[in-house]
Amino acid sequence: MSDARPAQSFGGESLLFLTDEQLRQGIEAMFFAYRGFTADPDRILAEMAYGRAHHRAIHFINRAPGTTVNNLLAILGVTKQSLNRVLRTLIADGLVESRVGTQDKRERHLFLTPEGAALESKLSDAQRVRMRSAYKEAGPEAVAGFRQVLEAMMDREMRRTYANLRDSAT
Amino acid sequence: MSDARPAQSFGGESLLFLTDEQLRQGIEAMFFAYRGFTADPDRILAEMAYGRAHHRAIHFINRAPGTTVNNLLAILGVTKQSLNRVLRTLIADGLVESRVGTQDKRERHLFLTPEGAALESKLSDAQRVRMRSAYKEAGPEAVAGFRQVLEAMMDREMRRTYANLRDSAT
DNA sequence: TTGGAATGTCAACAAGACTGACATAAGCTG
DNA sequence: CAGCTTATGTCAGTCTTGTTGACATTCCAA
Numbered sequence: 001m002s003d004a005r006p007a008q009s010f011g012g013e014s015l016l017f018l019t020d021e022q023l024r025q026g027i028e029a030m031f032f033a034y035r036g037f038t039a040d041p042d043r044i045l046a047e048m049a050y051g052r053a054h055h056r057a058i059h060f061i062n063r064a065p066g067t068t069v070n071n072l073l074a075i076l077g078v079t080k081q082s083l084n085r086v087l088r089t090l091i092a093d094g095l096v097e098s099r100v101g102t103q104d105k106r107e108r109h110l111f112l113t114p115e116g117a118a119l120e121s122k123l124s125d126a127q128r129v130r131m132r133s134a135y136k137e138a139g140p141e142a143v144a145g146f147r148q149v150l151e152a153m154m155d156r157e158m159r160r161t162y163a164n165l166r167d168s169a170t
Numbered sequence: 171m172s173d174a175r176p177a178q179s180f181g182g183e184s185l186l187f188l189t190d191e192q193l194r195q196g197i198e199a200m201f202f203a204y205r206g207f208t209a210d211p212d213r214i215l216a217e218m219a220y221g222r223a224h225h226r227a228i229h230f231i232n233r234a235p236g237t238t239v240n241n242l243l244a245i246l247g248v249t250k251q252s253l254n255r256v257l258r259t260l261i262a263d264g265l266v267e268s269r270v271g272t273q274d275k276r277e278r279h280l281f282l283t284p285e286g287a288a289l290e291s292k293l294s295d296a297q298r299v300r301m302r303s304a305y306k307e308a309g310p311e312a313v314a315g316f317r318q319v320l321e322a323m324m325d326r327e328m329r330r331t332y333a334n335l336r337d338s339a340t
Numbered sequence: 341t342t343g344g345a346a347t348g349t350c351a352a353c354a355a356g357a358c359t360g361a362c363a364t365a366a367g368c369t370g
Numbered sequence: 371c372a373g374c375t376t377a378t379g380t381c382a383g384t385c386t387t388g389t390t391g392a393c394a395t396t397c398c399a400a
Binding site: 031033036056127135138141144148153158159 | 188190191193194195196197198199200201202203204205206207209226229233247294297298300301302303304305306307308309311312313314315316317318319320321322323324325328329331332335336339
Binding site for chain 3: 068069070080081084088104106107108
């Protein structure tokens with residue numbers, strides 16, 4: 001497992017990119033990049049009484065308006081109790097609306113209020129600025145590779161969720 | 171900021187990759203991929219009484235043996251109180267050794283004990299397995315792009331830290 | 341109709357981040 | 371040497387966000 005030799009022969013191309021050192025650099029790049037990735041929205045959230053969990057909820061409610069709590073749970077990968085605390089404050093603060101399902105009254109369908117949508121925009125814009133700048137700096141081919149590796153890093157189930165969201169784009 | 175039009179003209183190539191939708195997909199890919207990225211070591215850590223914070227400390231002490239507390243603080247980007255809690259348990263459990271500096275006796279130099287190194291291997295191996303598989307699946311050119319975009323996503327200071335670690339590779 | 345499954349809520353707890361205050365030891369400077 | 375600064379460690383308290391357990395409501399199927 002911890003061999004330090006280059007990887008051997010896959011499909012004939014490039015034999016020299018799978019050393020442990022190369023992999024470690026990728027691991028560290030993920031660590032530092034994720035810090036940058038969350039830094040800008042975190043700054044905005046810190047000003048209000050919110051955290052990263054609120055951002056995630058707002059993001060995916062905006063992405064799939066009318067989604068149920070259970071569906072959001074599957075996307076976020078946390079317990080319903082954890083999500084509920086976040087949703088409760090967002091609803092109390094008037095950023096999210098929770099409507100009892102018409103067909104199944106056990107379900108709650110979630111929507112952003114205009115105030116919620118405004119915060120979503122603010123957070124997304126901040127995050128997109130950095131993303132856009134990184135994409136510009138790296139160039140379109142790098143972006144394609146970036147997306148490929150990220151997708152390959154996901155679990156099977158996450159990959160499904162990600163693809164569903166992607167394909168449901170308006 | 172929230173325009174939905176394609177980006178305009180950069181260096182003549184590829185005009186159609188900077189829409190908000192494209193950026194949002196990148197953002198979601200980062201979110202899901204990071205979950206996958208941490209999933210395997212997290213599972214191992216959960217069995218012991220450790221968390222992700224311990225993993226990060228162990229990783230970078232292994233990467234830069236003899237590093238001082240202050241230096242580790244800068245790399246990890248947390249407060250000394252937060253790091254200290256983690257280091258205290260790692261030292262108490264005999265995974266990390268803290269040696270008083272010979273030149274500057276205020277400094278503590280940190281090293282992994284054999285037990286610490288064993289855990290580091292176990293965690294790194296688990297993380298590398300996924301990384302290696304993602305790299306293989308995506309291919310070498312994708313990996314190059316992946317690394318470029320990640321680096322472009324970092325803050326200036328993180329980029330320096332990252333480059334220093336990378337260049338100090340044995 | 342009744343018992344189980346699904347959905348959501350409330351309460352309590354733990355990890356890990358944070359700030360603030362303070363102690364100690366060592367280096368540095370005038 | 372005296373006094374300031376630096377490096378580290380610690381105590382206390384708070385916040386976010388994850389967890390489990392218990393429970394209420396609603397739906398569905400035997």
